[in-house]
Amino acid sequence: MDTIVSYRARRGSRAPWFAVVLGVSIALVLAFLVLPVLAIFVNTSPAQLVASLGESESTEALKLSLETTMIAIAIIVIVGTPAAFLLATKSFPGRSMVLTLVELPLVLPPAVAGIGLLAALGPHGLLGIALRDAHIQLVLQTAGVVVVLVFVASPFYLRQAQTAFESIDRSYMDASRTLGAGQAQTFVRVAIPLARTGMIAGVALAWGRALGEFGATLMFAGSFQGITQTVPLAIYDRFATDFPSALALSAVLVIVSASLLLAVRLISGAEALSGAMR
Amino acid sequence: MGAYTQTVLGELGASQRTAVLANVKDREPDVTGIVGKLTEGAVDAGFMYITDVAATGGRLKAIPLPAGLEPQVAYGVAVVKGTAHPGQARAFVQGLLHGDGRADLLAAGFRPPPSS
Structure with missing residues (x-):
């Protein structure tokens, strides 16, 4: 707060050219990032958009995308939250190594993720025989799509959740322990409510990444209508044969992703507000 | 495909x-x-x-x-009108149809062009 106040106080004495730099910078950023999205909508009439939603290929892809991403997010949150809490609150030997490994999928190209998952979980992969004996089939199955999404999207959630847990004032958790709450109880009743806003932001990022996932899904899960063909794969499928319909389906995905981002913004905004008033 | x-x-x-x-x-x-x-x-x-x-x-x-x-799968090759290098383009096409290019294509599993 102090820095903002002092910045405002000295604002008049700042060189005007810096304000111009800031303005030009944001204008360039906006123009570049918005142009492709704008182009999708300029080239798609509302009629095409509605027509695209009427095709079974689109609706099945949309349904599959929502289904697989929601399952993936649930797995990520349930398994990942305690892990993020551990990484945020405990120091142990090899912690920075673990942090690097957890974040690795962030920097892996999707093609590498796809090849790696095939080499690990494919029929000829490291765990291929074990999976077959357990009658678990992932490649070319809907479950395989979920596996890919969990792999590529979980670092986005883990990072945010870890940061959120790190920024909790430790005295709250110490107080909870002093007052007789166990570690698990402190985690559930104190840490998670305090870290909620950051966790929601992590869910939004991970969900967005999962909705857009293309390359690794294609390599590991393939592309088949109703089973593994998510919206990005359906878009690519049409790209070769029917560009206008690929555009229309892209527009649908933009709307879904944007609404998701906005909804999370609003929820976490309301959360932050009610948190501040409490 | x-x-x-x-x-x-x-x-x-x-x-x-x-x-x-x-x-x-x-x-x-x-x-x-x-x-x-x-x-x-x-x-x-x-x-x-x-x-x-x-x-x-x-x-x-x-x-x-x-x-x-078996479906008919054929690839075409042509020299575009108004190219800046017509001689080289024609030589390339000839090489594909008759020269080393043809030998390489056959070795890779392609069959001779349907017309010849």
């Missing part, structure tokens, strides 16, 4: 076509993906070009389609 496969399946009787389609697990947008899924053991068979089988160096085995079912 998908369109050629549709053509082939269209030549089959309805019951055979349904039986094949019932076992389709994947519709890859390009042939590379089919090669990958086959070599990784994700699928047992796929429709692909004989040249792609040859490129795997023996890891995949080609089962030729019955002669009556």
Whole structure:
């Protein structure tokens, strides 16, 4: 707060050219990032958009995308939250190594993720025989799509959740322990409510990444209508044969992703507000 | 490839076509993906070009389609009008049709152009 106040106080004495730099910078950023999205909508009439939603290929892809991403997010949150809490609150030997490994999928190209998952979980992969004996089939199955999404999207959630847990004032958790709450109880009743806003932001990022996932899904899960063909794969499928319909389906995905981002913004905004008033 | 496969399946009787389609697990947008899924053991068979089988160096085995079912797959080559290098372009085409290019194409599994 102090820095903002002092910045405002000295604002008049700042060189005007810096304000111009800031303005030009944001204008360039906006123009570049918005142009492709704008182009999708300029080239798609509302009629095409509605027509695209009427095709079974689109609706099945949309349904599959929502289904697989929601399952993936649930797995990520349930398994990942305690892990993020551990990484945020405990120091142990090899912690920075673990942090690097957890974040690795962030920097892996999707093609590498796809090849790696095939080499690990494919029929000829490291765990291929074990999976077959357990009658678990992932490649070319809907479950395989979920596996890919969990792999590529979980670092986005883990990072945010870890940061959120790190920024909790430790005295709250110490107080909870002093007052007789166990570690698990402190985690559930104190840490998670305090870290909620950051966790929601992590869910939004991970969900967005999962909705857009293309390359690794294609390599590991393939592309088949109703089973593994998510919206990005359906878009690519049409790209070769029917560009206008690929555009229309892209527009649908933009709307879904944007609404998701906005909804999370609003929820976490309301959360932050009610948190501040409490 | 998908369109050629549709053509082939269209030549089959309805019951055979349904039986094949019932076992389709994947519709890859390009042939590379089919090669990958086959070599990784994700699928047992796929429709692909004989040249792609040859490129795997023996890891995949080609089962030729019955002669009556084989679709006509031909690639064209031409010199564009108004090119800046017409001589070189023509030489390249000649090389593909008759010279070393033809030998390389045949070695890679392509067949001679249908007209010649």
